[in-house]
Amino acid sequence: MTMMSLVSTRTAATASPFEAVLCGLAPDGGLYVPASLPTWTLSQIQDLVGLPYEKAAALILHGFFDEVSQEKMEALCAEAYASFSDERRVPVSSIEPGLFAMELYHGPTLAFKDVALQLLPLLMAYSAKATGQKEKSLILVATSGDTGKAALEGFADKPDTAIVVCYPNNGVSPAQKLQMVTQKGGNVCVTAVEGNFDDCQNGVKRLMGDPDFHEMVRQNGYTITSANSINFGRLVPQIVYYFTSYAQLLEQGAIALGEAVDFIVPTGNFGDILAGWYAKKMGLPVGTLICASNKNNVLSRFFETGTYDCGGELYKTTSPSMDILISSNLERLLFELTGQNPAPIQAWMEQRTAEKKFTVDEKTMEKARQDFFAAWADDQAASEAIGTVFHAQHVLLDPHSAVGYCAYQQYKKTKDTKRKAVLLCTASPYKFAATVLEALGRKAEGQEQTARALEKATGKPVPQAILDLFSAEQRHFSCVEPKELDALVESFLKQS
Ligand SMILES: *Cc1c(COP(=O)(O)O)cnc(C)c1O
Numbered sequence: 001m002t003m004m005s006l007v008s009t010r011t012a013a014t015a016s017p018f019e020a021v022l023c024g025l026a027p028d029g030g031l032y033v034p035a036s037l038p039t040w041t042l043s044q045i046q047d048l049v050g051l052p053y054e055k056a057a058a059l060i061l062h063g064f065f066d067e068v069s070q071e072k073m074e075a076l077c078a079e080a081y082a083s084f085s086d087e088r089r090v091p092v093s094s095i096e097p098g099l100f101a102m103e104l105y106h107g108p109t110l111a112f113k114d115v116a117l118q119l120l121p122l123l124m125a126y127s128a129k130a131t132g133q134k135e136k137s138l139i140l141v142a143t144s145g146d147t148g149k150a151a152l153e154g155f156a157d158k159p160d161t162a163i164v165v166c167y168p169n170n171g172v173s174p175a176q177k178l179q180m181v182t183q184k185g186g187n188v189c190v191t192a193v194e195g196n197f198d199d200c201q202n203g204v205k206r207l208m209g210d211p212d213f214h215e216m217v218r219q220n221g222y223t224i225t226s227a228n229s230i231n232f233g234r235l236v237p238q239i240v241y242y243f244t245s246y247a248q249l250l251e252q253g254a255i256a257l258g259e260a261v262d263f264i265v266p267t268g269n270f271g272d273i274l275a276g277w278y279a280k281k282m283g284l285p286v287g288t289l290i291c292a293s294n295k296n297n298v299l300s301r302f303f304e305t306g307t308y309d310c311g312g313e314l315y316k317t318t319s320p321s322m323d324i325l326i327s328s329n330l331e332r333l334l335f336e337l338t339g340q341n342p343a344p345i346q347a348w349m350e351q352r353t354a355e356k357k358f359t360v361d362e363k364t365m366e367k368a369r370q371d372f373f374a375a376w377a378d379d380q381a382a383s384e385a386i387g388t389v390f391h392a393q394h395v396l397l398d399p400h401s402a403v404g405y406c407a408y409q410q411y412k413k414t415k416d417t418k419r420k421a422v423l424l425c426t427a428s429p430y431k432f433a434a435t436v437l438e439a440l441g442r443k444a445e446g447q448e449q450t451a452r453a454l455e456k457a458t459g460k461p462v463p464q465a466i467l468d469l470f471s472a473e474q475r476h477f478s479c480v481e482p483k484e485l486d487a488l489v490e491s492f493l494k495q496s
Contacts (some may be wrong), residue, residue, distance in 0.1 A: 022224030
């Protein structure tokens, strides 16, 4: 048995998967990627057909966490996914001929991030034990909406951990905010931060890079880690559902074994779509990965021009979880495309910090364009897509998935393709009920009335997790400037 080794994108420094899960960001500031990938044959993929999600997940995860026994991994996955409301965990359904929905929103917080964040705390606890870590883990999260709640739900009341979640004061949907400010748990701290997501993320990044802050945390018995999508432990669980959805298409008779399938991914931090790229490199028959952005179209412009320019304005859109200018996980892709060469990555990332843009050489871009097609859609187009798809197919898309649908239409116009495609539906429409209701030409006052009106208009029942919010008590009231975060965390650690 070979032991999986990881390398950092900035210096090629190595770490074990356990170390990577525990530290999040590499000490050199880079992101960890596998030094080499486990590979899957078509017949192994065929064998996934009919397996429960937990078993398939354990097989795929074991390839990366090879020091965790198959049996143990299965137990961890069973525990992680027991809270999902659909027995298939990530079911695949039909949208229209040739296009399928991967329903990633059946977890406790109704967004795809649950798939990784229900498992990550268990992987972290296992890693802490395996490496003999003495300190407790402090999870610091900056969220554009969905990560925060999913991380809270995953880490609340987990032993030997505390979690601090920061969200931009004016950048999350009302349901997302309600989900976070009502969070229970003795080890959780939730705060709004003045500004947009980038201000919020920069605030957290500053803490992560501040030795004094680390020392204060250590003196309180903790060590800092991240549950953001830079954590290697977030990436791997997301690879799983590309495989299981392919197996479901096989089972449904929608494709033949070996037939390439395109995946459409509503993208922000580039984590979800990167997992699809890894699935392809592991041997899954993936055609094109369609990278869908909203008006914050930094990635579309990058794939078109080769210049990544994050110096512009961050727009607030109706798909807030994609309102991002710095797509952290792109660094991992570039590192892979340059043959895991840290030198250009370091130069590009330094340029990104100093000049807010960098340009990638044509050879690397050519490779990137072989696997990806990028397009973007504004709020208006996404809204129209919600209406069109609902009226034609009785399928209700959330605004993020609707952006994906729009990108797919552009892809079909550009490339004459007969390939089947899977749209990653990343959130429940009920997390963004007002936007979705409006797309159907209606309006209501108040969150609960809006959800009820959406149910009435569509016949799709309001999920229980949303209903529960309307009677939940608000527990978190804090709103701070980014520079006040240090003091906030310190007082939280002192009292917990
Ligand atoms: C986080 C999120 C995305 C973007 O995923 P990335 O991995 O950041 O690219 C898309 N849609 C929803 C609903 C999300 O919560």
